[in-house]
Amino acid sequence: MRAAATASTTTQTVNTGPSLTRVTVVLGSGAILVLTAMVVAVAIGSVGVGVGDTLAILGHRLLGLPLARSVAPGAESIIFDVRLPRVLTAMLVGGGLGLAGTVFQALLRNPMADPYIIGTAAGASLGAIAGLMAPILLPVLAIGIGSSWLGLGLVQVLAFAGGLGTVLLVYAVSRANGRVPVVTLLLTGYAVSSVLAAGVALLMFFSGQHLGAIFGWLMGSLAAAKWTNLAFAAPLLTISAVLLIVRWRGLNLLLLGDGPAANLGLDVEREKLMLTMLATLATSTVVAISGTIGFVGLVVPHVLRLAIGPDHRLLLPASVLYGAALLTVADLGARVAGGIPVGIVTALIGAPFFIWLLRRSRVVRPVVTP
């Protein structure tokens, strides 16, 4: 306070955000990482296609470049019809989970939060399993099981609706006197998830020969990736990502608490509702096309917060890029390991890495200091 009298006449400025160089380095490296992972992941598989041929095929199909004659016959179909949709799905799913995890950790002011925490996973699982078992539950649906709706199967539609519907229910139940306290939201989400998990367990108990399919879905897998699923997921994820990234300021303010955020001009309840619904839209979309892949949405925000700081201006776009790169590499690992569900890879490698990271960082960083 000693400086007050003298310094108040200065016209200097203080930089309050990341510099342009920093933004370029962080997001530029992320973009390069994603593109590299994409090309490598498309090139590697049971039928080897060289990186050069892969680039030539991608250039031919995506940019209309002439295709060199040296490319092996059949390679084009493997790359374009099988591997590319799968790799693009991995990128979308990873980016969506990274982003949604970042949003929920800040919104709920809880370092344990992930995209699934307030009921998305439980609701989507119940929906998906009901879809998988529909032929047993309601034989009349067996006729419709092979048909598709907007290019999606019954499982995807029910998973998407289950995730979104559960969060709407949790949010409505948590509301009291026009407010939704985040602690109530967390606890209600946990309670509703438990009820739905009981339903999932019950269905699994009676599932018979469907158990394998159910289990694969719960672990999360990208084996069923298709262009039609991408056509559904890509627009929804793009819209929710853009609308979330431009809300960086609100997310920063909410870290201060509801009262201080309101005093800084934020319409707190409206902002919490928007953030919850957009992040849930992203999560439900992702879960519908990939099942419940664990750990990506928990680890990516933590690693990035340690590496580049907690300012959501940079953290949100970075979580999309680095989440996309992480899952692309993890899915490549899952394919190379003989086609195991990618959820097993993210848990097996992600969890120990996360523990190492927590022990290595000077302090285990919570989102907010009490």
Added chain:
Amino acid sequence: MTTALRSDVMTSLEGVAFAYPMPEGRREVLRSVDLTLARGDLVALVGTNGSGKTTLLRLLTGVLRPDAGVVRFEGRPLTDWRRLDLARRVAVLPQQLDLPVGFRVAELVGMGRAPHARRLFASTEADERAVARALADAGALELTDRFAEELSGGERQRLLVAMALAQEPDLLLLDEPTLHLDLAHQVALLGTIRRLRDQRGLTVLAVLHDLNLAAAFAPRVAILDDGRVVADGPPAEVLSPDLVRRVFGVQVDEARTPDGRRHLALREV
């Protein structure tokens, strides 16, 4: 601009009542509060724990709505104000604030510019100048690049003052700003607030607990008791041993400082 129409009154509570809804009924906090702050006023608000001082501040920011009566800012009822417009004029230094981890002081003070934000991602030069000035005014310039979680209690309080000043408010509401501060930091903080009021014409309402500190700091003291403002005026008139006994139930003796100001001394506990 409507400068000509502006009255001297910055903000006012008129017959304001407020009760918190509780599971087993309502807990009445304010029964009928009348309080008017003129432009440039510097008022200390005192009262027992639970007498509704913080509630009163929250009514002034519109975070709470009164059950009866009306709260006005610039003559207009608060219900007519958009939250964002109000945040450009009124800043609050809350009693307790959980600071997010990993932010630097400059970034946090930058959050004080949120109500003035004009661009989607970038800050304007006006923002950066306001932040520099707020840091300087709060005596926090040397903390600019420090992490918030590494600050001491006094440094942390300076950061919070800088955040509030970055809002460039006309009305500053302080909720026990001297809590957790030693005597030197208490005096320094209140001195800063007082100087800002003198130089910038800030209007200030500060909840304080130490009656002698309130008397030394503010030319006007309001006392809240039993849901009402029971005394409001210069500290020499308001803070009498009789009133302290009535409001706080504590016996104090009156002493005079060498320069003739009244001092309230506790009897041995």
